[in-house]
Amino acid sequence: MLTRRQMLVTSSTFAGYALSVDTVLAQAIKTDTDGIIAGDQVVKIGSYEMPVYEARPATGNDHSILLVISEIWGVHEYVRDCTRRFAKAGYYAVAPELFKREGGVAQLPNVQDILKIVLAQKREQTLGDLKATVDWAKTRPNVKAASVGVTGWCWGGSTVYQVAATNADMKGAVAWYGPPARPYQGASGPVSGFDVAKDIKIPFLGLYGETDQNPKPEDARRLGELLKQHNKNAEVVVYPGAGHGASGDAGREGVLFGARAPAYASATESSMARPYRATGGESAGVAPPDLQTVAKKRAGAPSVPAIL
Numbered sequence: 001m002l003t004r005r006q007m008l009v010t011s012s013t014f015a016g017y018a019l020s021v022d023t024v025l026a027q028a029i030k031t032d033t034d035g036i037i038a039g040d041q042v043v044k045i046g047s048y049e050m051p052v053y054e055a056r057p058a059t060g061n062d063h064s065i066l067l068v069i070s071e072i073w074g075v076h077e078y079v080r081d082c083t084r085r086f087a088k089a090g091y092y093a094v095a096p097e098l099f100k101r102e103g104g105v106a107q108l109p110n111v112q113d114i115l116k117i118v119l120a121q122k123r124e125q126t127l128g129d130l131k132a133t134v135d136w137a138k139t140r141p142n143v144k145a146a147s148v149g150v151t152g153w154c155w156g157g158s159t160v161y162q163v164a165a166t167n168a169d170m171k172g173a174v175a176w177y178g179p180p181a182r183p184y185q186g187a188s189g190p191v192s193g194f195d196v197a198k199d200i201k202i203p204f205l206g207l208y209g210e211t212d213q214n215p216k217p218e219d220a221r222r223l224g225e226l227l228k229q230h231n232k233n234a235e236v237v238v239y240p241g242a243g244h245g246a247s248g249d250a251g252r253e254g255v256l257f258g259a260r261a262p263a264y265a266s267a268t269e270s271s272m273a274r275p276y277r278a279t280g281g282e283s284a285g286v287a288p289p290d291l292q293t294v295a296k297k298r299a300g301a302p303s304v305p306a307i308l
Helices: 004-010 021-027 077-088 111-120 123-137 153-166 194-199 219-230 251-256 263-272 291-297
Strands: 036-043 048-057 063-069 090-095 141-154 170-176 184-186 188-193 204-209 234-239
Touching: 004 153, 021 170, 036 077, 048 153, 048 263, 063 153, 090 123, 090 204, 111 188, 123 141, 123 184, 141 153, 153 170, 153 194, 184 204, 194 219, 204 219, 219 234, 234 291
Parallel strands: 063 090, 063 141, 141 170, 170 204, 204 234
Antiparallel strands: 036 048, 048 090, 184 188
């Protein structure tokens, strides 16, 4: 029986899954709560209570809502930390624990058991729980209910495609190395990111690595071509030399992208406003620089522009 760490080290079958959560927990940078309010909450969906982690600025109002979708590991500390980073940038950010209905994944010692839960989850359930999260977020203090965006990594990145294509509340989306070929089991059969690309009409930014094997760069580029047939505000970036999990704090890919990964908030705000508008000060329509350069240029959290 493979552990999470052994699977990621020895198996190419699951090369597209995120960095080991054990590694992430050991090395993740800790973002404090100065100036923000953060903690666990519960979203009620009928008789079911779904745990979520929220983070928001302690002052001000009209904070745009950002839906934060984890990888297959659930809402572990790195995801929570990134949620706090978004709050530091001025967003109301919320990360739902999407696998809790099936008992959760945090306590599972091997990847096979995690995948049984993740891959069996119905598309309608996933999208319904995410919609419920957004509806609940609209009731939170000092949010701008008409301004909602979504971001996610790996499995969460794949889920971003599904949300961006179906949830009318969304105003922008950023997907981090989500395999577009990954199928979601729907009532009428499997649905992939390629299938829903035609329905993504909001500003969209996809970030991928050249050496990644799931998704491979050719899949990322194919998705970009499909998106641009129907969406002039869609952009796909494949970073030379970057692999899977390249935005993370832990591991060599995380170092490549800069320790604090300030491009998280920068890329998200850019997509929700205009593609690349706020990425390091470049003008609209110009591809962003490598994220290591962005990290050096931006020591603190970027300011948040007025969102669509």
